[in-house]
Amino acid sequence: MEFSNSCSSFSSSSVDSTKPSPSESSVNLSLSLTFPSTSPQREARQDWPPIKSRLRDTLKGRRGDDTSLFVKVYMEGVPIGRKLDLCAFSGYESLLENLYHMFDTLIICGKRDRKHHVLTYEDKDGDWMMVGDIPWDMFLETVRRLKITRPERY
């Protein structure tokens, strides 16, 4: 069964009180098994079946599942981080683009710049590095978490 959660495929308006009959419902209903995620190709869901993260991670770890790599992204000055699956991106460009949407601000890689937010990461050894200095694959193996530094103000 294929479903998609877009308004356009739901024919009647949402305040209409007509109820589709059971036989129609399986055709007209637009229920999503893929909600807006960072990558449409990903198979594994994070929210179904309803098991807690700890169990889900343990099971994935056992299977040697490398189809996802969740890291926390912190914006400097904000204690609460957001979770991001790095495997969903093809490289630094798509990562930066996603961060731009997530934090609603332009973020750059590379040399620290007084005017912009700069993306840094903590590696396996606990050191903070500039994102973008090593090939993407190597980055995925060593990254532990990300931090977006604030632009310097006078």
Add this chain to the structure above:
Amino acid sequence: MALRLPSKVLKHILSFIDSNEDRNSVSLVCKSWFETERKTRKRVFVGNCYAVTPAAVARRFPEMRSLTLKGKPHFADYNLVPDGWGGYACPWIEAMAAKSPSLEEIRLKRMVVTDECLERIAASFKDFKVLVLTSCEGFSTDGIAAIASTCRNLRVLELRECIVEDLGGDWLSYFPETSTSLVSLDFSCLDSEVKISDLERLVSRSPNLKSLKLNPAVTLDGLVSILRRAPQLTELGTGSFAAELKPEAFTKLSKAFSNCKQLQSLSGLWDVLPEYLPALYSVCPGLTSLNLSYATVRMPDLVELLRRCSKLQKLWVMDLIEDKGLEAVASYCKELRELRVFPSEPDLDATNIPVTEQGLVYVSKGCRKLESVLYFCVQFTNAALITIARKRPNLKCFRLCVIEPFAPDYKTNEPLDKGFKAIAEGCKDLRRLSVSGLLSDKAFKYIGKHAKKVRMLSIAFAGDSDLMLHHLLSGCQSLKKLEIRDCPFGDTALLENAAKLETMRSLWMSSCFVSFGACKLLSQKMPRLNVEVIDEHPPKTRPESSPVERIYIYRTVAGPRMDTPEFVWTLHKNPEIGVSKLAIK
């Protein structure tokens, strides 16, 4: 002339009433009873941290010694609530630090707790005894160290399934040498290794220690050394159970366990090798609770273990137990009250089916005291549900998760309506219900009509139309929490039953067909509800008819909350002002 109970007498009577439900009823009798009750309530429970302000709670209960708070909605456990939604503990801790310095116990569930918050707790409550954090996040091991080092009379420190920024195992060394009051310690969710010598010393100087749950980094050797120092434990969570198999290791382990004659509850057992299970045999006859949900042990080894657990009341296990294993449980574990069977392969397209409906039927038939079930499997039948309902009318909690969405009765291809009807009708004391599989509106008509005592209901991928929601909201008399995902409704039902929402704690709906217009209307109509629209990627413009991603509605006397992130829309936010900043202190 009306007789008045002197307040001293009333106070004395109330000292026998512990249940908050009863105390809430007492409060409603008259003003003087309200006053006497509020001045004597010691244990305060707030089911939704946004339903009431911290200041109001502190003011009402001046003798508060224990505070329990819940933050995020339940579906946050399954990643349905975006990070940064809310549920901050700090405002509560600040208020209590100022008004209730005699607070001794704090229990938080699904809340954001920072290190500053933990430091404040440590600094503000002189006789602090109990800290239990369940499914919380936002803090690091530094915060834990602050609690350990400062709270001299700490009895309970439990981190249950929290997401902790792990800066290393040093926190354990912060318990001062003079600290001897520990009764319960749970650090099973931490990753870093703690110094085993620190742990040994702590355990040795804590004669009252009854419950200890280690993290996976603690080795078998470490476990043996701890057990030798704490044979009085009643609850144990082991560390990693995988190690090189040496004969001496096995003997040492066996001996250590056999000395723990009071052990009643066992958990942990990560990666347990089946060859080590016999080391547990000596404690099995005394066990009342066994959590094997992280143990990839298979059927024959499992049965060898379980057939020795004749007193078992609570069993959490993976579906690797198979129907046959559950049949054995049904015959050996006659005291079983609670069963949870988790999926070992959580993929949607799993073809390997270790358990079927038959497993649950065996247990329902054999275990007369069974009252709580959480069962994951790939498909089910109406016949099985009918049998379960008939055999176990005493069920209080029934959560069935048929992993395949919309899966019908696989034998008859019908919806599971009849089966859940039997459950709703037959299990008259049912308080919690989760339904799944193919379900039409009819199923919900039965549930609405018969499930009189159900307080919490969870629904996914079900129903045909708004009628479904209407049946539930107009029917279920005791409904307090309703959570729904991926169901095809429901502006109409929501607006028609708006009044019902004030009698409930909360309603969650995600990936349903609720329009933005309906959310606005509901908000305007019902000022005593907070209506939150949560869209992870909020659109630039919102037409009235556009469906919202998630809606979370809860009753509140605290008014609109001021700490919403930019992706939460409420009626009270003025969109022209701009994004509302995350307010965290």
